[in-house]
Every structure is written in structure tokens, then in C-alpha cells.
Amino acid sequence: MLAELSAMMSHGFKSSRQDFTFGPWKVTAAKTHIMKSKDIERLAEEMNMPSLPEMLFGDNVLRIQHTDGYGIEFNAVDALRRVNNMEDSVKVACAQEWQESRVDSEHTKEVGKRYDWTYTTDYKGTLLGGDIQMRVVETSERINMEKLKAREQIMFFDEVLLFEDELHDHGVSMISVKIRVMPTSFFLLMRFFLRVDGVLIRINDTRLYYEAGKKYMLREFSTRESKIAELKNVAAQYTDPNEIAPHLTLKLTECEKLELPVTDHQSAANEALL
Template identity: 25%
Template sequence: MTLETVSAPTFTSKQELYDWLVKQVEGLVNGLSKRFTPQANLIVGLSNVAALCFYELNRFYSPGAALEKLQVNWFGFYLFQAPGLLGLGPFQGRPACTEIRVGKGLCGTVAESGEPLVVQNVHEFPGHIACDSASKSEVVVPVLIENGSVVAVIDVDSTELGNFSQEDQEGLQRVAAVLAQHLDFPMARALAVNPALGLPGYSALAGGEKALQLHGDADGDPKPTPVTTTAVAPPAVTRISFVKVAARQPDVAVKCVNGWQLTRTSLGRIMTQDEAQQLQDSLGISALPEIAFQGNTLSVGPESDREHPWLRFSVEALMRNAAQYYRTEEFETLVHPQLRIPVSAGWESFNFQTYDPHVDWAWRNNFFGLVPEQVSLVARPEGVADAPGINWDVLKDTSLPILFYGHVDLMEDDLHDRGMVTSSVKYRVMSSAFFVLFRHLVRIDSHQIWMREVRVFHEFGKTRSPSGVPHIVFLEQLRSMSIAEPVDGVDWKAMSPDAISAKADVLLSREWMLEKVEAAG
């Protein structure tokens, strides 16, 4: 299948060329298959864009040139695939370097600074990485997401000195903007949360204890010697100042109302490598979510005993519960049959048990946020006056003032590009009650959505006789819906959790209530 059924027009200027290219790129990457994973669409889109730009740039420079004499000899992409490291993406031209460290060569320099570079003579650029000896000039522009983080770079080489200009830079920046709008780059979500992942030496940033070097290489590569000439000054390069970053502490917000204290902590970064390793060691598993917000928590407990909350929602508690739940009979007989992982056709030949046999890849759980030293759950009895269920009338009453509310993200993972798993907590405190919603959502693309929801409700002042324990009720529900077949006008990946909850079938519904654990005598 080709891009068009008619030949591309003849251009009289680079402005006309890039005006046309931007429109063609929009057509190539807008509306890719909804049955593909985001990463599959990324490769499809970038491959076509590389081919389009490679041949159209060459046709503009030399309409009648043979393929081996093309003026643009390389066009492609380098994508952030790991902290501080670019990996080779789709390209047109000779085989190229498979990885480039941030801060190294033209591509690494642009990835570090976030600023485009036009170099008229690559041999005069300090530290130039020569993948093709025929390359003489080069233009590199960053692909930027909303917070200004670089997720990839576009790299174009020419066999002619001084081949690229400001027009090329600006035109390619417009192409990059279209790509950022429509494609899901490998580290986009992680960089959106923690831009420091794009800096060189990121693994040493956590905690600020390890010494960092601007150009230190683990394999001992010598530093490039700057090239100076009397005729041409070295190109000016804008660099991000490299500083030693101290580990941030979470922000803490405490709210007290009607004898209850709600404490929320938030930290705008994911777990560091050291933190992840410590958690893996404590859990006895090697598979943790791609994005885990260890600094985000919500605690609820009596104001009279502030140091001992009854409920605590955190990714560490969730992971610990999931690792334990995976080994239970209930998981094997109830939850596992509802959604078997792996399930999609692409996984059928892969034995996922060899990856990590100690954890369910979707981290399904029976997590209620309980602090076990303080409270436990018992089934809520029917027809008991002082043990009612959730008062939906209170929750639906729009006349009741909402004192405060919030949302806490705990974790996110793309299931190895096969879907999405998220865990989050919402809370709402009114003048007469508080309400908490814990939600664990699993989406397997082109197959099924599975969701576990736990609603926690307490009307202030409500207690149970004769114990006098505050009556806190829990509603646990498991939901599922098939997304194996496309539906006109429905984008399963864009559907909100609230919409999924309303549309999915309820597989299981159980009600519980909280009991206070007796202090050890």
C-alpha cells in the first residue's frame, strides 16, 4: 500500500516541501489501527515517516539522482528506551549505531539540551559519532512532549557539506510536533512524570549519594578531544546544567473533620532503581510495575490516634497484597479464570511463567487498604439496623457541601505493550460522611477489560452496638467486558474508568464492614 495514488508535486522551495510533508505525516500517523498496541503503531508510523521524508528530501535535492548517489544518505529516529539512553528506531539509509548515550554526539547532545542542531560539517563537531563515513552535514531536532521532555530525536544526514539550513530545522520541528501529538513513545509517560530520566547518569541521581560525572563512561571510553580550527569555530551547544540532585521528600497534606484524619502524601516521581530493588527484595518477586509512585499514599484514621491509621493505600501495600494473593486458592479458582494472562494471540507461544512465576503480571489483588495491626473485615449482615450498606442518597445529594476531595495514582504498567494496568484511589469528604474508591483496572488490548473496585463509606457518628465501633462499610465488585471486536465510535483505550465501570458486567459483588483488632494483651 502506498501513501498516495498520484505522484507528489514538484516543489520550488523548502517551504513548499515541508508544508506538503507535514500534511502527509499527519495523514500517516493520525488514525492508525485501533487494534494495534500503541508501540506497534509507533513503529508503523515512524517507519512510514522515515521512508516518506528520506525519499522526498532526496527528490527535492536531486530529482534524477540514482539511489546510491542520493544527497540525503540517512533519515531516521532515535528513541528514549531507557533512562539516559537512546535506541535506534525506524530509519532509511545504511545500518546505524544501535544505541547512543545522552550527551554523546549530535543526537545525544540534542536529547540532553532539548534544542535542535544544524551542523554544516560534522567532522568539526566535538565527539561526532560517525555511523556512515559518507555523512558530511547533519540536522537533528528533538521530539518534545507537553512538559518539554525529549522522547526521541529526528536525525538527518547528508553527503554534502552545508546541506541543511534553518528551513530544514523548522520544517523538521513541525514534523516532530505532529509525531508527538499522535504517537505513544516508549518512555513518554515516565518522562512526563519524571523529566530527570532523560538526563545522563540518571541511575546515580536517586538519593544524591553517588558521585556523578558529566561525561564519565562505565566502559572507560576516552573523552572526545575537541577539534579546533582557525577558520571555523566549534558549534555552540546549549547544555542543561548538570547538578547533584538530592532526593525529594513527599509533600504531606493533613485534613481533620468530625473526629477523622485523612493524610495524603504526594511525590512527583516514580521509584528509583534502589527503591525498586529494595521493594523487590522484600516482596520476593522480580516483576514490578513500569511506573510505581511510592511517594503517593492516602491514610485514614481516628484523629484521636494520629500515629495509627486504620486504612493506608500505597503501592508498597498493594504490591505486597498482590504477591500474597497470587498464591491463594481464591485467586486460582475465582479471579484467574475471569482473565487469564497471557491471553492475546501474540502471547500464546510465550511461556510467561518463565518470566516471573511468583506474580500475576496484572498484579490482581484483594487489597482493601487495611492496616492489619489495627482493623480487619467481616461480612456485612443483611437486615441489621445498625449495620447498613452504603448510603447512596448521601453520595448523590448535590446540595451537601464537599469539604475536600482528591485523586492518588499508585501504579501504571503497559503489560509489555499488550494493554494497561492502573491502580488509583479517589476520596471525597462531605460535611456528613467520607467516601473512598480504590480502583484496579486491567485492559488487554483487543481482548478484555477487567476491573476491581472497592468503595469505602462512613457516615460521621454512625457506630455499631454494643461494640461502639464506627460503622465503615466496604463494597467490593469485580467487573469485566469484552473488547475483542471493534465498535464504531468507541475507542477502548480512551474510555475513562468511570465509563468502563458503568458499562462492564458485574461478576462479583460483596459487602464487608470494618472491625477493630483487639490490642494484644
């Protein structure tokens, strides 16, 4: 089904790009067609993986960039680079059958090659800026989720799909990122969602929050996972990440500050204030 959708979307799917300015920041959400087969094969060979997701949006990106050049972006290729291509993440009866069905090109004839066929990734974004980047430090400070629940004008919103795969009809593996910009802050959620039918559900979330005037962003990464057998009494849709997420067991939480660099432009502005 995804293959058919891929063919449909590659013909006539209109690319779109939205830019939104938030003080010195520019938010860019770019969406375009699915990556071409030859480019996917070339990328798979480079990554030493037998196959890549059926729907791979290699040119889709959500970017947050400061006028001084630094920032952070979220893209599919970098997300896939964080997949463990050396071992299986989930061992199920269908794994071998699934792998063999996907190994159909000359350069990927290593049937049974071990790799994470679920495409589980712990990707948290790609820092931008070359020599001038935000500095990542651990913190105990958390994003105030209650504050985010308050009704506030949404000045900009968009969601970008990076990749999706139906795991040969054995579930779904997908990652997408969405952002909303309010008058004095922005909040971003990137979610990797994995459902292996009859086996498990896993969600890796990356949340990013910034308040205007602060010298840092807050970034939280979490992993939630439960076996299907543990969810038998849960009255939630397994296919809906938002519904099932609160019922999954929290396995990991990492909290970080992305400290903004002090550039020559900022130094001059600070001196002018003295």
C-alpha cells in the same frame, strides 16, 4: 513512553501532602516521585516477581486515621503484595514476549517465570493501629449510592495514583484512590483498571463510606470483567474506566463493616455521658 515520563517526573516533580481534619479523623493524601530503579529491583526480588510496574509510586499514600491511632490506608506496595506472583492472570499471545522484554536485570533472569503480568490485585486497604484496629465483619448493608449522588458541599477532595503500567504497549494496568469529604461523611473509591487490548477489561473497585457518629465504616469490594469480544456493541470508550465500568459483567461483590474499636478514650467519654 512511560519510561520517558518516569524520567521526566523523577526530575522536578514536586512532592505534595494534604491533611484534612474531619472530627476525630485526619485524612492524609501524600504524593511524591516515582520509586527509584534500584528500590524497585530490591522490592521485586523481595516479592519474587520478575518485574514491577513501570510507574510505581512507592511513597504515595492515602490515609484515614483516628486520633486514637486506628484507621486505614491505601499504598502501592501493599497493593502489589496482593498480586498473584505464581500464575498468569491473562494468557495471551503477547505474554511471553512481554515478560522476556522486561527481564533485564541480573536477579530476574528466570525468563518465562509464571506470574501475573497484569498486576491484578484484590487489595482493599491496609488496617492501621497495631493492637487497636477496626474489626472486619460481613454485612448485608450497602452503601447508599443514591444518597451520594445528592449535591453536597465537598470540603476536601484528592486523588492519589499508586501505580501504572502500559503492559509493553498491550494495554494498561493501573490503580488509584480518591476521596471526597462532605460536612457529615466521607466517601473513598480505589479502582484497579486493567485493559489488555483485544482480550479483556477488568475493574476491581473498593468503596469506603463513613457517616459521622456511626460506629462503623462500610466497605464494598467488586470485580467486573468482560472480554473485548463481548463489548463489540457497547458505545463506550474502552480507555475510560468510568464509561466502560457499567457495561462490564459483575463477577463478585463483598460487603463488609469496619467496626470502630472501643478505646479507653471512648469509654471515658461514654461514661461521662451517663
